[in-house]
Ligand code: SF4
Ligand code: SF4
């Protein structure tokens with residue numbers, strides 16, 4: 015690889031897809047002279063390079079703001095009241111402010127993933143050198159980094175190349191965050207465009223992190239048969255010392271697992287994980303166990319299962335250390351980003367640190383050397399385990415009954431509970447010795463602890479819920495497939511056609527966190543519904559765990575019931591949060607490998623292709639974080655619709671199409687240049703759904719694409735109609751908007767559909783070669 | 797009865813819902829409106845009072861008042877099962893998004909609603925949509941007929957018990973049926 019400064023200026027250039035005029039590209043560093051693919055028009059885009067594309071999408075899917083707060087308090091002119099059109103002291107109004115918050119959230123998300131990637135890449139370069147080759151799937155994956163190729167124009171081949179890619183991302187995040195300063199951007203749509211840019215950069219950062227760790231740690235490499243991993247606290251042998259790793263960054267866990275293996279202790283101890291670290295641990299060591307998603311951190315620390323708690327970065331409750339102290343479990347903080355106030359012991363001898371933790375002289379330490387984390391964690395767990403095995407902070411049932419009598423029936427617990435759970439009722443019943451109502455809360459409780467904070471008599475409500483749910487908790491024994499990483503090029507080749515033609519009705523990706531409205535079962539139900547319908551179902555992160563946490567009538571989890579390939583009816587866990595770009599990457603690879611569109615620095619064309627042809631939809635049923643916001647944003651800018659569960663409404667901005675405005679649904683027919691009305695397909699870019707039933711109907715509908723062939727459209731419509739009838743009890747009244755010719759109508763539903771078409775005065779239209787980009791028109795109109 | 801937001805942190809700045817002190821106040825407001833619209837969310841089948849589901853109270857109210865109903869989520873099926881056909885159904889976000897568009901002419905194409913009545917969405921979703929309407933639909937009046945105080949509405953009942961709620965809904969229905 016070579017590096018050099020390049021400025022390309024092109025007055026006029028004819029390409030296979032059209033005429034490019036006045037192109038001026040400045041690239042700080044252009045890498046990889048050996049890559050034959052010609053450079054596209056937008057390598058390493060700046061904040062405004064793709065603005066026109068963003069504005070095209072944002073005109074089709076306009077923001078609907080749901081201000082979560084009427085105020086702005088970001089500078090000392092404030093607080094400013096922005097209610098109903100008032101402007102703040104800097105001139106900002108509530109639409110600007112709401113979009114600014116979206117941008118800030120996406121910047122935090124993108125910075126977090128890129129920071130994570132930077133840590134992983136720097137660490138690996140230090141250990142293995144810049145020339146360490148990347149390998150995410152051997153000969154099966156030639157397009158190793160589709161998102162990176164697309165956005166930056168770089169084809170990374172070594173760890174050193176990833177360093178270059180991250181340098182670009184970091185510069186963009188700095189610029190993007192600066193936009194949120196008071197007195198910068200003055201228009202909500204421009205804030206939104208910049209949020210999209212943060213999403214693009216976020217996808218690149220995640221991809222970098224994952225391909226680095228796949229390559230060096232030898233994670234499953236695009237493997238449809240990645241191992242099935244034991245999941246659930248019931249699978250943990252509690253007679254062994256237990257190390258509990260929480261967070262997202264696998265590097266400290268690798269230190270732990272390596273040390274265990276070196277000392278031949280790997281079958282004498284348990285390494286369990288919560289949140290994404292759990293998934294990545296299993297990609298490194300298939301005897302590691304997943305005990306649960308982010309929302310179960312309190313549950314398992316309080317439950318006393320861990321002998322030592324290792325905290326890395328992201329989504330780690332900031333009171334994990336305090337909770338661990340309560341059950342006398344020593345804590346090791348292992349990330350610069352999360353030091354928890356502990357003394358930095360990185361340079362102290364391991365045995366000294368072990369002695370301090372085991373004796374309880376200090377409750378926790380900061381260790382920034384992953385190998386030392388490994389040695390200390392293993393030794394501490396071994397020594398502490400025999401001493402603290404029976405230590406739990408959960409009260410007995412009799413104690414709960416007595417404590418519950420202190421309840422003042424003030425309702426503050428319920429009013430603080432994000433799930434609005436009927437806690438007072440359950441506490442009152444418990445005081446009478448009836449624990450069934452408390453037990454009912456176990457499944458829906460997201461373990462936030464807000465009820466306890468609110469209770470004036472300091473009842474430890476969450477602990478009571480755990481105690482009465484203990485039996486259920488201990489019976490949790492399931493399987494999750496370890497993250498397989500990328501989708502193979504050959505898989506894309508075999509399903510690319512059916513996806514683009516619509517014969518595989520869609521790709522549905524259930525991703526993100528566990529802030530579910532009613533527990534994780536909804537995720538399982540939705541995955542299973544669409545796998546049975548032979549969609550391609552993809553999962554990652556906490557959603558991947560929830561998908562595996564329930565069983566069918568035969569006692570099989572989803573990952574046992576369905577194959578792990580990128581195929582109709584497959585259920586695929588790509589991995590942790592940073593594995594999400596394999597989902598976007600699969601869509602990008604359909605455009606590249608199946609349709610032979612050039613990827614390199616060619617964002618707009620590929621996004622246009624995906625938006626019009628690849629029936630993919632994301633569902634983040636329990637999304638809670640800023641990272642989930644930036645992940646969603648990366649999909650929006652590719653034109654892929656994203657749904658969130660009810661709590662996702664708190665992202666405070668939707669991107670909604672208006673099905674009732676036909677003028678919004680015109681595309682160009684690239685063959686003729688004519689404008690063709692293709693109907694609201696897909697109808698929305700970002701939408702909150704209220705119930706799982708609504709989610710299922712919306713998913714089926716959001717998989718419709720203008721490019722569907724008649725056969726594909728009729729398959730997709732049959733799923734939409736079937737789900738609509740089942741859950742809404744009625745034919746979809748908007749079916750006329752999606753029927754282009756009578757051949758689109760599913761055979762078995764012909765009579766019902768024809769009736770609606772007649773009522774609505776439906777007229778036949780054509781199936782275009784759809785594009786939103788005038789430059790993609792092959793034949794200009796006179 | 798208290799005019800505190802039901803979920804503790806759901807505070808408003810300078811524009812806070814007026815309390816509906818008795819059901820007659822809500823009835824008067826609905827009667828005064830030329831084009832009221834009732835938005836019914838998914839808790840319609842999750843809440844029950846006096847052994848009846850919330851949705852049954854709402855069907856009685858809608859029949860008596862003749863207010864058009866738009867069902868969100870999958871509630872349309874629940875209405876149909878009970879023999880009542882709502883005027884329309886769409887996602888909660890879609891109805892919110894249409895209500896902030898002054899050029900939207902309502903479910904029947906005859907004009908933009910001048911009063912939006914909300915009931916039965918998850919509290920936080922309803923709060924956010926009401927906030928969106930407070931900020932971006934200045935000419936629209938909003939009320940909720942839940943038993944929980946919603947600060948972002950124009951008018952809201954204070955936090956009340958299930959018995960209060962059942963009573964409010966029954967009184968409202970009876971006033972439209974011509975009762976005293
Ligand atoms: S940034 Fe603007 S709106 Fe926010 S507090 Fe400062 S002056 Fe007020
Ligand atoms: S810990 Fe559970 S019950 Fe308590 S407030 Fe949070 S979700 Fe509600």
Ligand code: SF4
Pocket residue numbers: 420421422423424425426427428437438441468469470471472473475
């Ligand atoms: S906050 Fe505490 S005292 Fe009040 S109702 Fe809940 S449990 Fe009882």
